[in-house]
Amino acid sequence: MELQPIYIQILALAIFALGLMTAISRRNLFFVLMGVELALNAVNLSFIGFSKTLPADMSVTGQIVPLFSIAVAAAEACVGFAMVILLFRKKESVDSDNYSNMKG
Amino acid sequence: MLALIYFIILAVIALGAAVCVFLSRHPLYGALSLVTSMVALAGIYGLIGSPFLGVVQIMVYAGAIMMLVTFVIMVLNGARDSKTPMFDKVSFFVIPAVLVLAGLVGFALVGAPLAFDETALRGSVALTSRTLFDVAQTGPGYFMLFEVLGLLLLSAMVAAVLLAKKRLGSVQSENTEEGH
Numbered sequence: 001m002e003l004q005p006i007y008i009q010i011l012a013l014a015i016f017a018l019g020l021m022t023a024i025s026r027r028n029l030f031f032v033l034m035g036v037e038l039a040l041n042a043v044n045l046s047f048i049g050f051s052k053t054l055p056a057d058m059s060v061t062g063q064i065v066p067l068f069s070i071a072v073a074a075a076e077a078c079v080g081f082a083m084v085i086l087l088f089r090k091k092e093s094v095d096s097d098n099y100s101n102m103k104g
Numbered sequence: 105m106l107a108l109i110y111f112i113i114l115a116v117i118a119l120g121a122a123v124c125v126f127l128s129r130h131p132l133y134g135a136l137s138l139v140t141s142m143v144a145l146a147g148i149y150g151l152i153g154s155p156f157l158g159v160v161q162i163m164v165y166a167g168a169i170m171m172l173v174t175f176v177i178m179v180l181n182g183a184r185d186s187k188t189p190m191f192d193k194v195s196f197f198v199i200p201a202v203l204v205l206a207g208l209v210g211f212a213l214v215g216a217p218l219a220f221d222e223t224a225l226r227g228s229v230a231l232t233s234r235t236l237f238d239v240a241q242t243g244p245g246y247f248m249l250f251e252v253l254g255l256l257l258l259s260a261m262v263a264a265v266l267l268a269k270k271r272l273g274s275v276q277s278e279n280t281e282e283g284h
Contacts, residue, residue: 003107005218008152010210011115015141017206018122024202025195027188030131030177034138037169038122041145044161048154048227056223060235063154063227064246067236070164071253075260077169081176082264088180094131095188 008049016042029087029094033080040073110151118144129190131177135170142166154227 019042022035044066051062084094091098121141128134142165149158192198225231236246 001105001108003111003152003220005220006213006216007108007111007115008148009213009218011118011148013206013210013213014119015122015145017202018119018126021195021199021202022126024198025191026126027190027192028131030173031125031134034125034131034134034173037138037165038125038141041142041165044157045145045148048149048152048157051154052152052220052224053218054224055221056225059221059224060227060231061244063157063225063232064235064244066157067160067232068249068253070160071257074164074169075256077172078257078260078264079267081172082267085176085180085268093188094180097192 005049005053009046012042012046012049015039015045027095027097029084029096032096033077033084036080037073037077040069040076044069107151111148114144114147114151117141118148132174135173135177138173139166139170142170153224156227156229156232 016039019035019038019040022038023032024035026032026035047062047066047069051059054062087099088094118141121137121144124137125134125141128137142161146158146161146166149155149161235244236250238244239247
């Protein structure tokens with residue numbers, strides 16, 4: 001029994017599914033943002049797991065791209081939490097159903 | 105064999121913490137579970153041969169982003185309305201749909217022929233920085249992306265400051281600035 005790449009991909013898939021479920025089905029705004037972070041993390045893990053299955057020079061790209069993905073996630077969290085602060089100050093609530101007035 | 109044991113331990117920690125994020129009621133417990141999950145994932149990155157990415161994961165995710173999350177939760181006191189239900193009504197359909205999707209993708213993945221390549225390079229600090237800052241004309245050109253990312257982070261910071269600051273001339277800011 002050795003460590004196989006497929007185990008890493010299955011783990012990434014499970015974490016991505018959990019992140020997606022958290023982002024869609026939780027009502028608290030904080031949990032929605034945390035679910036997005038979890039899904040982004042799973043994608044990084046998948047990138048690195050696949051990069052290790054490629055030969056020498058091609059395996060570098062899969063280890064560079066997650067750096068950019070992490071930085072973009074940092075920018076997303078920054079703006080996202082600023083928006084949560086703004087929303088919370090307006091209605092004193094973190095329930096996402098209170099902010100559905102763009103539903104039409 | 106030893107790598108598999110380490111991987112199983114870290115994977116169980118990461119998955120358990122992710123389940124805790126999904127099921128916890130208080131946002132602060134969710135944030136702490138998320139930190140645990142991210143640190144375990146950083147360990148997996150180091151285990152499969154990308155130590156630099158593991159360190160970046162700990163610094164940026166477990167350090168900066170989660171610090172921001174816990175700070176915002178504590179400032180806003182997000183536990184104040186503990187009466188709202190945890191799950192939406194639509195999650196009756198969402199959770200089975202996501203599970204079925206994950207099952208389908210997993211089925212496709214298990215059939216794919218994947219194997220570790222022996223010649224895959226170890227993502228050490230030297231290799232990563234040499235590739236990232238390769239400014240040669242024939243190089244991969246990641247340094248341009250790096251510069252663009254600096255601009256993105258700067259604009260995100262300015263946007264966050266502009267969004268979150270109190271409106272000038274609003275009631276609260278006039279109360280605090282009565283001397284003017």
